[in-house]
Amino acid sequence: MPSPNKTLTYLTWLGIIAATTTLAVYAYLGFFSRYMADDYCLLVNLQSGDVFTASWNKYLFSSNRFSNLFVLGFWELFPHNIAFVPAVHVVLWVGGLYWLHAELNKLFDLKLKFPVLFLSAEILALFSFFTAPNIFQILYWRPGQVSYLTPLVFFTLAAAWLVSLVRREKASIPLAFLFAFLAFFIGGLSETLGALHIAALSLAISGVFFFDKSPRRRPALILLTALLVGASVALLAMLSSPANAMRINPENPTPTPLQVILRALGYALLFLWVSVRTLPIPIIALLAISVLLSYLIFAERQKGRLDSRFAWVFLLVPLAAYALIFASFAPSAYGQSYPVERVRFPAHFILTVALTALGICGGYVLSYVKLPAFARYVVTVSAALALLYPFWMMRQPLATYEFRRLFALRWDEREAMIYDFKAEGELDITIPALDGHEGTKELDVRPFFWVNQCAAQYYGVHSITAISVEEEDVHYYFSE
Numbered sequence: 372m373p374s375p376n377k378t379l380t381y382l383t384w385l386g387i388i389a390a391t392t393t394l395a396v397y398a399y400l401g402f403f404s405r406y407m408a409d410d411y412c413l414l415v416n417l418q419s420g421d422v423f424t425a426s427w428n429k430y431l432f433s434s435n436r437f438s439n440l441f442v443l444g445f446w447e448l449f450p451h452n453i454a455f456v457p458a459v460h461v462v463l464w465v466g467g468l469y470w471l472h473a474e475l476n477k478l479f480d481l482k483l484k485f486p487v488l489f490l491s492a493e494i495l496a497l498f499s500f501f502t503a504p505n506i507f508q509i510l511y512w513r514p515g516q517v518s519y520l521t522p523l524v525f526f527t528l529a530a531a532w533l534v535s536l537v538r539r540e541k542a543s544i545p546l547a548f549l550f551a552f553l554a555f556f557i558g559g560l561s562e563t564l565g566a567l568h569i570a571a572l573s574l575a576i577s578g579v580f581f582f583d584k585s586p587r588r589r590p591a592l593i594l595l596t597a598l599l600v601g602a603s604v605a606l607l608a609m610l611s612s613p614a615n616a617m618r619i620n621p622e623n624p625t626p627t628p629l630q631v632i633l634r635a636l637g638y639a640l641l642f643l644w645v646s647v648r649t650l651p652i653p654i655i656a657l658l659a660i661s662v663l664l665s666y667l668i669f670a671e672r673q674k675g676r677l678d679s680r681f682a683w684v685f686l687l688v689p690l691a692a693y694a695l696i697f698a699s700f701a702p703s704a705y706g707q708s709y710p711v712e713r714v715r716f717p718a719h720f721i722l723t724v725a726l727t728a729l730g731i732c733g734g735y736v737l738s739y740v741k742l743p744a745f746a747r748y749v750v751t752v753s754a755a756l757a758l759l760y761p762f763w764m765m766r767q768p769l770a771t772y773e774f775r776r777l778f779a780l781r782w783d784e785r786e787a788m789i790y791d792f793k794a795e796g797e798l799d800i801t802i803p804a805l806d807g808h809e810g811t812k813e814l815d816v817r818p819f820f821w822v823n824q825c826a827a828q829y830y831g832v833h834s835i836t837a838i839s840v841e842e843e844d845v846h847y848y849f850s851e
Contacts, residue, residue, distance in 0.1 A: 376671070378667070378751055379487075379664075379667050379668060380484075380486060382664065382667070382751070382754050382755060382758060383486035383487050383490050383664070384486055385755060385758050385759075386490045386493075386494070386660070386664075386758035386761070387486060387489060387490050387493065389758055389759060389760075389761035389762050390490065390493035390494060390497050390761045391493060392761070392762065392765065393497055393761045393762065393764050393765040393768070394461055394465065394493060394496065394497055394500075396765050396768045396769060397457075397461060397500055397506075397510065397768050398457060398458035398461040398462070399458070400457070400511070400768055400771065400772065400775055401454065401455065401456070401457025401458050401461075401510065401511055402454045402455065402457075402458070402779075403454070403511075403775035403776055403778065403779035404453050404454055404456075404457060404511045404512075404513075404779075405453060405454075405778070405779055405782040405783070406453060406513075406829075407512060407807070407808070407811050407812065407813060407822075408512075408514070408807075408811050408812040408813070408822050409513075409514040409825075410453075410512075410513050410514065411822060411825035411826040411828075411829045412821070412822075412825040413439070413440065413443055413513070413514065414443075414447070414825075414829050415825050415828045415829050416428070416429055416433075416440055417440060417443060417444055417447060418828075418829070422440055422441055422444040425440050426438075426439075426440045426441065429614075430612055430613075430614060431612075431613050431614060432613070432614055433614050434612075434614050435562065435608075435609040435610075435612030435614050435615055436518065436559060436560060436561060436562070436609065437559040437608065437609070437612075438556050438557070438558075438559030438560045439514075439517050439518065439559075439560055441556075442517050442521055442560070443513065443517060453513065456513075456516070457510050457511055457516070460510065460516065460520055460521065460524055461496070461510075463524050463528070464496050464520075464523070464524045464527060465492050465493055465496050466492075467524060467527035467528040467531055468491075468492035468493075468495055468496060468527055469488055469489050469492035470528070470531035470535075471492075471527060471530055471531035471534065472488040472491055472492055473488050473531075474531055474534035474535045474538060475534060476488060477538055478534055478537070478538045478587075483668070487664070487668065490664075491727070494657070494660065494661075494727065495720070495723055495724060495727060497761060497764065498653060498657050498723045499716070499719055499720040499723045501653060501764050501767060502646070502650050502653050502719045502722070502723065503712075503715075503716050503719050504712040504715060504719075505712035505713055505809050505810065506767075506768070507771075507808060507809035507811065508712065508713040508809055508810065508811060509713055509716045512809075512811055515713040517560060518560055518561040518563075518564075518713075519561060519563065519564065519713050519714065519716045519717060520716065521560060522557045522558075522560040522561055522564040522565075522568075523564065523717060523720060525553075525556075525557045525560075526557055526564070526568055529550070529553050529554070529557070529598070533550070533591075533594050533595070533598070536590065536594060537587050537590050537591045537594065538587070540586055540587055540590050541590060542589065542590030542591075542593040542594055546594065546597075547593055547594060547596075547597040548597070550594050550597040550598050550601065551597040551598065551600050551601035551604075552601060553598070553601065554568065554572075554597070554598040554599070554600070554601030554602040554605065555601035555602070555604055555605045556601075556605075557602070557605075558601065558602045558604075558605025558606055558609075559605045559608065559609065562606060562609045562610075562702040563699050563702050563703070563710075563714055563717060564699070564717060565602055565605050565606040565609065565702075566606060566698045566699060566701050566702055567695060567698050567699040567717050567721075568598075568602045569599065569602045569603055569606060569698065570694060570695050570697075570698030570699075571695060571698075572595055572598050572599040572602060573599065574691060574694070574695075575595050576592065576595045576596065576599065579591045579592055579595065580592065626704070626705060626707060630704075631701060631704045631705050632701075632704075634704035634707075635697050635698075635700045635701045635703075635704040636697055638697075638700040638703065638704060638709055638710065639693055639696040639697040639700055639718075641709070642696060642700070642710075642715065642718055643693070643696070643722070646719075646722060653764075654726060656757055656760040657723065657726050657727060657730065658726055658729070658730045658733075659730075659753065659754075659757040660730070660754070660757045660758060660760070661726070661727045661728075661729070661730020661731050661733070661734065662730045662731075662733045662734040662737065663734065663750050663753055663754035663757060664734065664754055665730065665731040665732075665733070665734025665735055665738075666734035666735075666737045666738050666750055667734075667747075667750060667751070667754065668734070669734060669735050669738035670738040670747070672738075674738070674739070677736065677739045681732075681735075681736070684732050685729065685732065688725055688728050688729055688732070689725065689729075691725070692721050692722065692724070692725035695721045696718045696721050696722070699714075699717045699718055699721070700718070712810070774808070777851060778805060778806075778808070780849070780850070780851055781803075781805055781848075781849045781851070782805060784848070784849050784850065785802050785803060785805065785848075785849075788800075788802055788848075789802060789830050789832070789835070790830075792832075793830065793831065793832055797832075798832045798833040798834075799818075799832070799833050799834045799836075800832055800834070800835050800836070801835075801836045801837075801838060802814070802835065802836070802837055802838075803837065803838060803839075803840045803845075803848045803849070804816065804837035804838055804839050804840065805837070813837070814826055814835060814837035815837060816836060816837060816838055816839070817836075818834035818835060818836045819834075823835050823836070823837070
């Protein structure tokens with residue numbers, strides 16, 4: 372059998388190949404993304420004036436999320452951006468997670484090599500996508516993407532930069548203002564992520580304040596506090612938006628703070644219970660990968676005695692995860708409903724991080740146990756099998772390939788019809804309907820339906836009517 376270091380290297384590269392392949396499939400399917408539902412309305416907002424005026428009007432009259440149009444406006448600078456932005460998010464998120472892990476590796480002198488750090492970044496992103504209840508609305512549908520995935524990507528990059536600055540003991544007033552602005556902008560993308568960021572930053576500040584006595588303590592507190600201030604101001608701004616009146620049912624009284632807390636606590640418990648019941652195999656696979664690889668990493672290292680206080684980690688990690696999930700569900704609790712599928716995506720990421728952390732800690736503790744000589748062979752084979760699981764995960768996105776390919780083809784041909792009718796002077800247009808997907812609305816037979824109205828404004832016509840087409844008549848409208 373190869374040396375322990377070579378064995379670990381082979382295993383991590385096996386995991387990287389498996390995870391990269393499946394993440395590439397998720398990214399590739401993004402090229403079949405097209406505008407649906409709220410996409411049209413957001414594009415109309417951008418067409419209504421400059422992005423600052425459009426964002427202000429949106430904040431006043433339709434939505435409290437004041438940063439979204441700036442992100443969408445940036446993407447709209449690039450032709451056909453709806454198709455490649457999902458892949459950009461996958462690359463940026465994995466890259467940001469790797470950067471964060473690399474900086475933490477340097478900060479705590481963990482001496483982990485590139486393959487381990489990169490694999491850990493990919494595993495976090497991959498399992499978050501795989502366990503998401505509606506990956507379509509998170510990765511491929513622009514309104515869900517910009518509200519629940521984009522802020523996670525941005526905050527990951529900001530966290531990595533912060534750790535890099537703290538590690539080098541760099542903090543200044545200009546940097547503090549910049550970090551406050553970044554947190555304000557990110558917080559304005561979604562109240563769900565805004566509440567989550569405030570909770571995460573509060574935990575981080577508490578940890579640094581009480582436990583870090585090194586020279587890095589001051590720069591860490593400065594930058595973390597700046598982020599917390601920016602995130603808090605963003606959440607207050609969203610709570611103060613006049614548009615909130617449109618999103619809350621006036622027939623239901625505004626809940627008290629105690630009611631919001633109790634609901635969010637219950638929602639968080641329900642989420643964890645449902646996740647354990649419905650996702651046993653991904654949870655077991657994630658724990659197996661984390662435990663077995665961390666055991667192989669730590670088993671070969673020289674270590675002192677295991678500190679008995681380390682057992683507290685197995686209590687603190689679940690408590691911290693529960694607190695963060697509670698925070699992310701609080702805005703939904705205020706709105707008096709259990710979080711819908713796309714809103715639960717940050718909670719799935721938190722759960723993935725918590726399970727990975729518990730697995731790593733479990734492997735670390737296991738490395739202190741004196742096992743029989745053959746145990747290392749068993750662990751190695753088991754780890755190799757566990758690292759093949761991402762290949763199996765590929766079945767989930769691949770199952771949607773044919774539907775998404777055909778939808779994109781027909782959508783493109785239908786859009787060409789709209790432009791042809793418009794060029795001929797026809798402004799009340801009738802086109803074939805397409806099926807909605809994963810709870811996302813498509814154009815309707817009613818020209819006054821809100822999606823149809825936004826689409827008509829986007830294309831610059833009076834009205835659009837989408838009629839159902841029998842399967843035997845599809846070839847009259849589409850090439851496939």
